[in-house]
Amino acid sequence: xxxxxxxxxxxxxxxxxxxxxxxxxxxxxxxxxxxxxxxxxxxxxxxxxxxxxxxxxxxxxxxxxxxxxxxxxxxxxxxxxxxxxxxxxxxxxxxxxxxxxxxxxxxxxxxxxxxxxxxxxxxxxxxxxxxxxxxxxxxxxxxxxxxxxxxxxxxxxxxxxxxxxxxxxxxxxxxxxxxxxxxxxxxxxxxxxxxxxxxxxxxxxxxxxxxxxxxxxxxxxxxxxxxxxxxxxxxxxxxxxxxxxxxxxxxxxxxxxxxxxxxxxxxxxxxxxxxxxxxxxxxxxxxxxxxxxxxxxxxxxxxxxxxxxxxx
Amino acid sequence: xxxxxxxxxxxxxxxxxxxxxxxxxxxxxxxxxxxxxxxxxxxxxxxxxxxxxxxxxxxxxxxxxxxxxxxxxxxxxxxxxxxxxxxxxxxxxxxxxxxxxxxxxxxxxxxxxxxxxxxxxxxxxxxxxxxxxxxxxxxxxxxxxxxxxxxxxxxxxxxxxxxxxxxxxxxxxxxxxxxxxxxxxxxxxxxxxxxxxxxxxxxxxxxxxxxxxxxxxxxxxxxxxxxxxxxxxxxxxxxxxxxxxxxxxxxxxxxxxxxxxxxxxxxxxxxxxxxxxxxxxxxxxxxxxxxxxxxxxxxxxxxxxxxxxxxx
Numbered sequence: 001x002x003x004x005x006x007x008x009x010x011x012x013x014x015x016x017x018x019x020x021x022x023x024x025x026x027x028x029x030x031x032x033x034x035x036x037x038x039x040x041x042x043x044x045x046x047x048x049x050x051x052x053x054x055x056x057x058x059x060x061x062x063x064x065x066x067x068x069x070x071x072x073x074x075x076x077x078x079x080x081x082x083x084x085x086x087x088x089x090x091x092x093x094x095x096x097x098x099x100x101x102x103x104x105x106x107x108x109x110x111x112x113x114x115x116x117x118x119x120x121x122x123x124x125x126x127x128x129x130x131x132x133x134x135x136x137x138x139x140x141x142x143x144x145x146x147x148x149x150x151x152x153x154x155x156x157x158x159x160x161x162x163x164x165x166x167x168x169x170x171x172x173x174x175x176x177x178x179x180x181x182x183x184x185x186x187x188x189x190x191x192x193x194x195x196x197x198x199x200x201x202x203x204x205x206x207x208x209x210x211x212x213x214x215x216x217x218x219x220x221x222x223x224x225x226x227x228x229x230x231x232x233x234x235x236x237x238x239x240x241x242x243x244x245x246x247x248x249x250x251x252x253x254x255x256x257x258x259x260x261x262x263x264x265x266x267x268x269x270x271x272x273x274x275x276x277x278x279x280x281x282x283x284x285x286x287x288x289x290x291x292x293x294x295x296x297x298x299x300x301x302x303x304x305x306x307x308x309x310x311x312x
Numbered sequence: 313x314x315x316x317x318x319x320x321x322x323x324x325x326x327x328x329x330x331x332x333x334x335x336x337x338x339x340x341x342x343x344x345x346x347x348x349x350x351x352x353x354x355x356x357x358x359x360x361x362x363x364x365x366x367x368x369x370x371x372x373x374x375x376x377x378x379x380x381x382x383x384x385x386x387x388x389x390x391x392x393x394x395x396x397x398x399x400x401x402x403x404x405x406x407x408x409x410x411x412x413x414x415x416x417x418x419x420x421x422x423x424x425x426x427x428x429x430x431x432x433x434x435x436x437x438x439x440x441x442x443x444x445x446x447x448x449x450x451x452x453x454x455x456x457x458x459x460x461x462x463x464x465x466x467x468x469x470x471x472x473x474x475x476x477x478x479x480x481x482x483x484x485x486x487x488x489x490x491x492x493x494x495x496x497x498x499x500x501x502x503x504x505x506x507x508x509x510x511x512x513x514x515x516x517x518x519x520x521x522x523x524x525x526x527x528x529x530x531x532x533x534x535x536x537x538x539x540x541x542x543x544x545x546x547x548x549x550x551x552x553x554x555x556x557x558x559x560x561x562x563x564x565x566x567x568x569x570x571x572x573x574x575x576x577x578x579x580x581x582x583x584x585x586x587x588x589x590x591x592x593x594x595x596x597x598x599x600x601x602x603x604x605x606x607x608x609x610x611x612x613x614x615x616x617x618x619x620x621x622x623x624x
Binding site: 002003108111112115148150151152153154182183184185186187188190211212213214215216217218220221222241247248252255258259262263264291292293295296298299300301302303304305306308309 | 420427464494497498500502523524525526527530532533559564567570576603604610611613614615621
């Protein structure tokens with residue numbers, strides 16, 4: 001085993017996947033300020049918000065205002081999550097550059113999350129794809145619970161691959177495999193990625209991990225070793241799991257970036273800017289966040305030599 | 313890259329490395345109860361306490377009482393950390409099965425931690441080795457700050473390897489490379505381990521990681537991929553870093569064990585027993601602990617299906 005040094009692309013999801021479960025509503029102006037800070041830190045893809053029912057996800061009820069308020073940087077793709085045609089129409093009107101459509105491998109999870117069967121979700125995505133045709137928007141299809149479901153347990157690779165095939169057939173430019181509740185392990189990542197990469201070019205594949213059980217960065221590296229170069233991450237590790245209250249959320253952007261840079265894997269991100277931005281999060285959401293580098297500093301930071309040693 | 317399935321040996325250090333920095337003194341009876349629980353959970357090596365100055369480490373001032381109070385399980389090696397001949401004599405009298413001697417690669421760190429230069433530490437270890445000769449005790453030599461020092465930064469591989477050579481020459485049966493403040497990364501682990509494994513059999517080498525920056529389990533797997541089979545870990549992830557107050561401590565035993573078992577890497581540990589024991593820690597130390605599996609449950613745990621789905 002030797003480590004590659006090819007660049008990794010960390011895609012920021014905190015404004016959507018991070019904030020969606022926060023009980024306290026983060027003011028629209030604060031969301032815009034956060035996203036502008038992320039745009040300046042070097043990301044090429046930022047998931048901005050969801051165009052879902054404001055009753056289902058009140059935290060993101062201001063999706064249209066956020067999209068219209070942010071300062072767009074050249075070269076950054078601003079993504080909207082959309083569950084159905086109505087949401088997609090709103091997202092297109094708001095000027096989203098990419099629509100992300102999420103379907104769970106697990107039928108039970110899809111019904112709990114989307115109140116639809118996976119087939120019904122795919123039918124809705126077909127409507128979305130038709131509405132997006134001819135425009136300048138790209139489509140990303142996400143397979144949620146791809147590494148396991150909190151209700152059903154393990155999902156067969158066949159089921160995941162069949163969904164990938166159907167999303168590709170709908171015209172998705174990109175595919176995301178999501179470990180929605182943080183149950184994946186590195187061996188499983190290697191195996192599933194190996195199968196998926198036989199279906200699409202690696203530049204079209206994203207892995208989305210949660211760090212619920214502490215394995216997030218190990219899963220990222222297992223995906224990288226298996227050939228993947230795009231990973232979702234969330235500033236401060238925002239984005240908990242409803243089945244593990246208080247547990248860690250998405251893998252933390254600045255922790256992932258600091259690890260990669262220390263390993264000579266370029267990320268293109270300004271880690272100092274990320275840390276500064278991450279340190280504003282506790283005030284924004286009203287609680288500590290799980291990210292560790294913003295708390296402990298980077299591995300290379302030096303501390304003053306204790307007085308006892310200096311005096312000796 | 314393919315993942316091996318050879319067993320991994322997790323060596324428990326919470327009673328020593330975990331408790332040593334806790335500001336609240338954990339009662340001797342509680343320490344004994346914890347260690348007895350660990351012995352029953354399947355460990356083969358438990359670091360019980362330190363025979364250091366009670367002024368320097370008041371949390372472990374009861375080392376002798378702990379050693380005399382625990383119920384020893386057949387096949388478990390009970391380890392004592394010793395800084396000098398006096399400590400070693402006390403540890404031998406207490407019936408420690410193994411003496412762990414720690415010297416930092418960084419001179420500044422060794423002076424801050426031990427109030428000796430590394431050469432002075434090694435001279436003390438030489439006295440310890442003579443005192444242990446002919447007995448039934450084994451010797452382990454630990455190189456602290458092997459992956460970097462919080463005062464000096466990076467340590468050269470030459471420096472670490474020279475210390476390994478000197479510890480082996482003193483008669484150490486085992487060698488531990490310790491990432492004392494959690495600055496290691498997986499590429500560095502692979503490189504340094506490759507060099508060290510040219511000097512000693514892999515069954516004699518332990519890696520000791522802290523999860524200060526979230527990279528602990530990724531470092532463990534990098535070491536495993538590089539051939540190492542022994543890793544220190546701490547129940548609940550106890551064991552902070554003095555330079556990152558509140559940050560995560562040692563890699564968490566039950567998180568590491570759960571990941572390994574999910575990857576079909578046997579640990580020989582009873583994960584249910586570990587989780588139950590870990591959940592007693594917050595009451596013992598008076599604060600939350602960083603371990604994640606004890607909070608979120610194992611990856612394979614199933615949750616009840618939401619009522620909305622059952623009713624549909």
